[in-house]
Amino acid sequence: MQVANLFRALTATAFLVTAALVAAPVSAATPIVTLSASGDPNTLPGGQSLIASFNNAATPTAVLLPNFTLTLDGATVGFREGQAGYSGTLPNNSTNYLTIPGSASATLFSLKGLTSFSFYMGSPDSYNSVQFIGTGYNQTLNGGQFTGGNTSQSWNWGTRVNFDFGGAVVNQVILRSSRNSFEVDNFAGSVSAAPEPATWAMMITGFGAVGAIIRRRRAALGFA
Ligand SMILES: [Ca+2]
Ligand SMILES: [Ca+2]
Numbered sequence: 001m002q003v004a005n006l007f008r009a010l011t012a013t014a015f016l017v018t019a020a021l022v023a024a025p026v027s028a029a030t031p032i033v034t035l036s037a038s039g040d041p042n043t044l045p046g047g048q049s050l051i052a053s054f055n056n057a058a059t060p061t062a063v064l065l066p067n068f069t070l071t072l073d074g075a076t077v078g079f080r081e082g083q084a085g086y087s088g089t090l091p092n093n094s095t096n097y098l099t100i101p102g103s104a105s106a107t108l109f110s111l112k113g114l115t116s117f118s119f120y121m122g123s124p125d126s127y128n129s130v131q132f133i134g135t136g137y138n139q140t141l142n143g144g145q146f147t148g149g150n151t152s153q154s155w156n157w158g159t160r161v162n163f164d165f166g167g168a169v170v171n172q173v174i175l176r177s178s179r180n181s182f183e184v185d186n187f188a189g190s191v192s193a194a195p196e197p198a199t200w201a202m203m204i205t206g207f208g209a210v211g212a213i214i215r216r217r218r219a220a221l222g223f224a
Pocket of ligand 1: 186
C-alpha cells in the first residue's frame with residue numbers, strides 16, 4: 001500500500017470510530033442496587049474481582065487490579081477505626097477498612113471501566129453518598145437509596161452493597177460523607193470487556209500521530 005493510501009485509510013478509520021461513538025446510545029438509568037452476603041465481608045458476587053482490601057494501613061491507596069487507581073481526600077485506613085464519633089465497626093471484619101469522615105471522599109478510577117461494583121458496608125447513615133461517572137453516565141445515590149432504606153447507624157448491620165450499571169460502563173466511583181462516617185471494605189467489580197470511549201480516543205490520537213509521521217517522512221523524501 002502506498003504511503004498516501006495508508007494515511008487515507010487511517011484517517012477514514014479514525015473518522016468512522018468517532019462517528020460511531022457520537023451515535024452510540026448511552027444508558028442513563030439509575031444503578032440497580034442489591035444487598036447480599038449479610039454479615040460476610042469476603043463473599044463477592046459472581047463475576048466480580050477484588051479491587052481493594054484496605055488491609056495495609058501503610059499503603060491505604062493500594063489496589064489489587066491493574067489499571068485501577070484509588071485517591072483519598074481525607075479518608076483514612078487503619079486510623080481510629082471503631083472509635084465512636086469517628087468510625088463505626090464492620091461486623092465480622094477484623095481487618096483494616098476505609099473510613100470516609102465528614103467532608104472527605106475516596107475516588108476509584110479505571111480507564112477500562114466497570115459494569116458493576118460492590119463493597120462491604122457497615123453503620124449505614126443518611127449522609128453517605130456514592131457517585132458513578134462514565135461517558136454519558138453520572139448517577140449519585142444517597143444514604144438509604146443503597147442500604148435498602150436502612151439509615152440506623154447500627155454497628156451490627158453489615159452487608160455487601162452491589163451496584164449494576166445496566167450495560168453502562170463506569171470509570172469513576174466517588175464515595176463521600178457529609179458527617180462521620182462512611183465505613184466500607186473490600187471493593188469489588190466486573191471489569192468492562194469492551195474498550196470504552198477513552199481508550200478509543202487514545203487509539204484515534206495514535207492514528208493521527210502515525211499519519212503525521214508518514215507526512216513528515218513523505219515531505220523529507222520529497223514525495224509530495
Ligand atoms: Ca480490609
Ligand atoms: Ca457510618
